[in-house]
Amino acid sequence: MQKPLVSIIIPCYNTAQYLDECLQSVVNQTYSNWEAIIVNDGSTDHTSQIARVWVDKDKRFQYFEKENGGLANTRIFGIEKSEGKYIFPLDSDDFIDSTFVKKAIDILEKDNSIEVVYSQVMNFGEKNGLFELEKYSLEYLLLKNCIVASAFFRRETYDKVGGYCKDLKFLEDWDLWISILKNGGNVYKIEEPLFFYRVRESGSLINNLFEDLELYKQHHDIIFKRHSDAFIKYIGNPFLIERERIQLLNYKQKIQSSFFYRNYQRLKKVFKK
Template sequence: MKNNLVSIIIPCYNQACFIEEALYSVLEQTYTNWECIIVDDGSTDDTKKIAQYWAEKDSRFIYFEKLNGGLSSARNVGISKSKGTFILLLDSDDKYDFSFISKAINILEKDPNCGAVSCWGQKFIKTKRLEIFKPTGGVIEDFLFQNSAIGTSMLRKLCWQEIGGYDEKMKKGYEDWEFYIRLTQKWKVHVIPEVLFFYRQRDDSMRKIAIKNYDKVIKEYIFKKHKDLYVLHYDETIKHFLEEIEINKCSRLKLLNSLDYKIGHFILKPLRWVKSKIS
């Protein structure tokens, strides 16, 4: 291991109640040659107070405040101010296992074809551990129609520079997936088959917002932005959409044949008859 500097970027917007857990997971890393840049994206809570306290306690923690611009903007600002060869992204309400940096940097240093390193993750609420998720990583074909890695991974700063950073127009989620689509056109993403990342499950999380905006984000932006890429992978694209149509068709048939639907249809039938006579 070459002991390269790792820059940990933690964007934060009104997460004062959670950010210390994230910072503790940084402080506990077995790999110690790091700087941690906390990017306050216009918070109105006690984020500044907490971050400055940590910066005073350990000079490796650096606080930077900016006007609110969204997650992609905060990540880009933090990375642009970083000095490390490698970048580790961490959202302010999540945590990494103490061994992650050591394991991830070892892979990046050995494999020049690897642009980013991720791992398996586990959701949690307070002290309760929930389901484990196991992304597979891979190359561009693995990222065309889904995100096959955790969004907050360790990556080469060179990769971020060459592909133009995070897309700051994307403010409704999936900015990490779109970033990987560009990254994996040249590099691969390695996933460590261990649970080393812990994702806080929250009702107002970005992922839940993203799911609500799925069709709009995916169909109206990502696919159009990378039109040439999907044309290049025409057969895979057609297969994907045909399978999606079939899944939707089966889901609708299942709904139509369900007992709840039939009871509801039976109850509403007289009302529909009355409405038709009135109109």
């Protein structure tokens, strides 16, 4: 009996130096019926050359190029090009254990009530060790994302809820988990660290942290409005959400008044020259 096809969606943006390690971890999977959709989101490095080598070596890889549109947009693009029963987003600077796909699909195939499968996370790179995820509950998820973006989910459910929100440039995974889980469905966490997350202090989210705090608040508002029924039903107190936003703004003010932030702004001006 043919095992179900798994679509691994791999967005790439200037991560050529890490791409081989990521794609090798896909090839190493003990589960063989997969397709990997590599999407180059307007990279200016040699991502294209590396990706094409892998496509030539293994026809399960597919490669696409598009104008830069951000991570959420690129994931949507990749999923639209894929055909698998199950979907797994994997960033191009991370990698996975050789048994991850098999273990996740076995769980999903045995229990139709399970909508999302993820694993314990191991940090590596500039910071090493287990990343302690909070225990999942829908109530906690509504206050703060507690499921990593690299998790397995069903295409049927993804399509049913409308997929990733196209209005979000980030936090799209949090929004998707709420969409999938707010009306029922279970989550399964594999307690082994099968997903390896690269910590890069020079990563895009860190670089844009200070500028993105206001954008983060705007995205948080979008998510609250999209799922206000669930927030009110399960949390019961919308003031908790407002408190989160106030804390975020207070945090922004503390950062902007800090010595580090002032020097960061000066350095930015120097390098722009």
